[in-house]
Amino acid sequence: MLDIRKIRENPEFYQIETQKKGSAIQIEELLKIDEKRRDLLTQVEQLKRERNSSSKMIGEAKKRGEDAEEAVLSMRKLGDEIAEIDNQMKALDAEQTELLMMIPNVAHPSTPEGKTSEDNVTVSTWGSPKKHDFNALDHKSLGEKLGIFDFERGAKISGSGFPVYRGLGAKLERALIQWFLDMHLEAGFEEVIPPYLVHRDSMRGTGQLPKFEEDMYHCAKDDLFLIPTAEVPVTNLYSNEVIPESELPMRLCAYSACFRREAGSYGKDTRGLLRLHQFNKVEMVYFSHPTKSYEDHETLTRFAEVLLEKLGLSYRRLALCKGDLGFGAAKCYDLEVYAPVEDKWLEVSSCSNFEDFQARRSNIKTKINGKNTFLHTLNGSGLATPRVMVAICDQYQTADGSLMIPEVLRPYMGGLQQISPSK
RNA sequence: GGAGGAAUGGCCGAGUGGUUGAAGGCGCACGCUUGGAAAGCGUGUUUACUUAAUUGUAACGAGGGUUCGAAUCCCUCUUCCUCCUCCA
Secondary structure (H helix, E strand, C coil): CHHHHHHHCCCHHHHHHHCCCCCCHHHHHHHHHHHHHHHHHHHHHHHHHHHHHHHHHHHHHHHHHCCCEEEHHHHHHHHHHHHHHHHHHHHHHHHHHHHHHHHCCCCCCCCCCCCCHHHHHHEECCCCCCCCCCCCHHHHHHHHHHHCCCCCHHHHHCCCCCEEEEEHHHHHHHEEEEEEEEHHHHCEEEECCCCEEEEEHHHHHHCCCCHHHHHHHHHHCEEEEEEECCHHHHHHHCCCCCEHHHCEEEEEEEEEEEEECCCCCCCCCCCCCCCCCEEEEEEEEEEEEECCHHHHHHHHHHHHHHHHHCCCCCCEEEEEECCCCCCCEEEEEEEEEEECCCCEEEEEEEEEEEECCCHHHEEEEEEEEEEEECEEEEEEEEEEEHHHHHHHHHHHEEECCCCCCHHHHHHHHCHHHHHCCCC
């Protein structure tokens, strides 16, 4: 959520910047409501002041045994007036908040200008994209041949987009998750196992609601939402709290299953593991000092990159342009891993700095020089497993149809070096 | 799921309708005292919005109600505790 005071001070700036984020602010309406609201506020506070002093006098008079009937009567009228204005104000307040909640964050100046993913800027590339000199299989065919994925039965029980990992595939998936977590723990993150179902407030806090309700799985009976990322419960861990400045940056990591309806993206890269309704991801979350968040953002992104480097998967880092930036993000790097069989770069991580956008929604503060201040929240995948799995399948398969296990994962596979087709 | 109890400031804990934003204690900060420290004494110590202004308004789990006036009375909800029931 943006700061209404800043919008008030510099409406043109916010008009232009939110437009670049692909969703223009309804600035006139917003400021009109704001002005009316503040007008009523001063009015009603004046009336309340009157009420407070009169009530005090009534109390004193009654104590002295005097009759205060007349004052009581006029106060009763004043009370009605106050209630009336209070109601108007509450309505305006709700209206204003709803508008503010629909407005995206503005981009950091270091973010490239641009409208679509075409305009994203490749910041760096690591490794050289591998090419096979044999006729390599795509991950779906390979995986089914090796018996490590079972897409058909997943679809049978839940529909498409719900993969089943089997046998050594399940173990490999688990190895990825565990290795990711272990790497983060080594770097000093605290591990969290969060709830997968969260209430509406949490979803509003991180920005999924109210705007993107359609993309979420919702349990109507309990009004709970399945998390699309561990970012939601982990960031909201500290909602309505003040984190001591000395504890910043606070760094948490969490594995969770993630659930996304992917409404409106049917038909796009839906093969195999490329786009799913349920997938596994390890997420890193930072609660940062407002003056340090951009440093932290670089550090965070590096943690994710190192994982790909250790897996021996070439990747590139993109700086998202203003138009492609997520709703709440001020700056974001995407990491894309190269999948040789697909001959595509696949997004496996998104590392974002939200500045105080989420902190304001969730009310997460820190105390700086005795003053409570919204802190900055950051998060990044480290990493989402499905496309890493695709890249591994693509890159680590051999001409005889086996799949080599990346070196770093072998300790988690009982020393297993490769998965071979059963005879 | 059933029965009961509880929720107050950084912490503990008073407070059952009026001058209580909230006693008292602890903690913390500053000062006095001291060779130094402890003890002791003194002062201060919530947040948000608002104002020229410590000007004013609001907040005692959350929301609603009664009242001239609510931390205090009523209703709903949430969370925690105890006892049953059930269960991985």
